[in-house]
Amino acid sequence: MAVQPIYSPSIPCVHPIPGGMYPGRMIRFQGSIPPGAQRFAINLQCGPNTDPRDDIALHLNFRFVEMCIVRNHLSAMSWGVEETNGGMPLGRGDQFEALVLCEPQSLKVALNGQHFCEFPHRLPHQRITHFTIDGDVMVQFVGFEGAQPPPTQMYMSEAPAYAAYGAPPTYGAPGYGAPQGFY
Numbered sequence: 001m002a003v004q005p006i007y008s009p010s011i012p013c014v015h016p017i018p019g020g021m022y023p024g025r026m027i028r029f030q031g032s033i034p035p036g037a038q039r040f041a042i043n044l045q046c047g048p049n050t051d052p053r054d055d056i057a058l059h060l061n062f063r064f065v066e067m068c069i070v071r072n073h074l075s076a077m078s079w080g081v082e083e084t085n086g087g088m089p090l091g092r093g094d095q096f097e098a099l100v101l102c103e104p105q106s107l108k109v110a111l112n113g114q115h116f117c118e119f120p121h122r123l124p125h126q127r128i129t130h131f132t133i134d135g136d137v138m139v140q141f142v143g144f145e146g147a148q149p150p151p152t153q154m155y156m157s158e159a160p161a162y163a164a165y166g167a168p169p170t171y172g173a174p175g176y177g178a179p180q181g182f183y
Contacts, residue, residue, distance in 0.1 A: 005143040011040075012134035014048050018144055021057075021128040025146040026101040031139035035093040039063045040135030042098065044107070045074075046127040052077065054130075057123040058100065058107050062135075064092055071109075073122040086117055102128075102146075 003018040017027065021044065029042060041061045047054030056074040063070060067088040073080045089111050090096050099110040106120045133139055 003144040005141055008138075008140055009133070009142065011137060011139065012050075012132065013139075014050060014130055014132045015142070016048070016130050017044070017128060021102045021125045022146075023102055023104045023125075025144070026099055027131065028141070028143040028145060029098040029100075029133075029139060030096070030141040030143075031137055032095045033062075033064075033090060033092055034136055034138065037064050037092050037136035039065070040133070040137035042100075043132045044100065044128045045130050045132060046123065048130050050132060055123055055127065057121070057125065057128045058119055060098070060100075060109065062088070062090060062137075064088065069116070071117060071119050075123060080122055083117070083119070089114065089116065 006015060009015065017025075019025070027044075033040070039062060041059060043056045043060070044058040045054050045056045053074060055076070056072075059070070059072045059074065061070040061072070068084045069086060069088060071083040097112055099108075101108040101110075102125050106118045107125070108118050109116045131142070
């Protein structure tokens, strides 16, 4: 059964991720950045709460003044070590597409069809239940893609083979699934 996309959510927003995050699951965010934007954030978090805030497995903070995209996590109300390498491939006034692909060891991020970064899991991907978006951004579309996880078994005779249900077919950015007509 296909998961329904979300169209034009009000910002700030908090939405559940249907089925959660698992290797092979990808979330596609499409939107536009206002000309005067200072910053906006996309978070994959471990619950719906924003005050006090639930743990955040991936915090993507697009900072136009500093011209960087900060990646981090939040655990027990404490931020981890920021990652800021890679510059700022998006500009004020631009339309954009951000893809977040869950893999067994990390979350991969692509921006406008180009791989941007890999963020090793600092919190278990199984805990991710919601995404939040806030700041200076307009989002037109959030889609959920990727194979369903294998059924949970009480006793497994061998470790699951992630390759059997891994990433969607590669078109556009390597390992990020088929492009959708956005541009």
